[in-house]
Amino acid sequence: MGRRNPSRRQSGKVELPSSQLRIIAGQWRGRKLEFIAEEGLRPTPDRVRETLFNWIQSAVPGAHCLDMFSGSGALGLEALSRDAESATFVDLNTVTSRKLRDNLQLLKCQNGEVIQADVLQWLENRPTDQSAQYDLVFMDPPFRKDLVRPCCALLESHNLLTDNALIYVETESELGPPEVPSHWTQLREKTAGQVSYRLYSRES
Structure with a gap:
């Protein structure tokens, strides 16, 4: 008799693989959260997150954050743990968005909003004169x-950015510097394996 497929529950539903995310610092320091290991999901590694938040540590408290292509929500959750005022998470994947909502509820976090949507369409549909503005943007x-x-x-x-917003951009290292608006000044840059990450400041 053959072995039962371990990826299925007794009900016959596929059991999606999960992995863990660890919050590095702040009020949830050391907390481990599960997320769904969907194909193509690349949570920002601990060492990259640590470097990023060393760069932006003074800007996080009180910031309104936008985490685009949020996936596991690693960056926005880290910001909320470090006293960001709010975080808006936008991701197209239904499963990862649902899990992120569950994690926010687990943390008893009231200032995180998860929007399940195509990021470009969501941006295009923002009214130019009434939208919330963000101090800190994560783009991965x-x-x-x-x-x-x-x-x-x-x-x-x-008009989604405050005058001196900080924007973090993560890309494949083979791509080279991404094309950004001319009044964005690059403050930091680093490469870790196949990933390059940069921090920009928007000059008003």
Whole structure:
């Protein structure tokens, strides 16, 4: 008799693989949260997150954050743990979005909002004169989709950034510097394996 498929529950439903995310610092320091290991999901590694938050530590408390292509929500959750005022998570995947809502509830977090939507469409649908503005933006799009340039343009055209907003952009290292608006100044840059990450400041 053959072995039962371990990826299925007795009900016959597929059991999706899960992995863990660890919050590095702040009020939830050391907390481990499960997320669904969907194909193509690349949570920002601990060492990259630690470097990023060392760069932006003074800007996080009180910040309104936007975590685009949020996936596991690693960046927005880390910001909320470090006293960001709010975080808006936007991701197309229904399963990962649902899990992120569950994790926010588990943390008893009231200032995180999860929006299950296509990021470009969501940006395009923001009213240019009434939308919330963000102090801190995390942009970690799927590789090889050419999403950084249109996202940056829409953030600007829909007036979604505060005057001196900080924008974190994560791309494949083979791509080279992404195309960003001319009044964004690059503050930091680093490469870790196949990933390059940069921090920009928007000059008013």
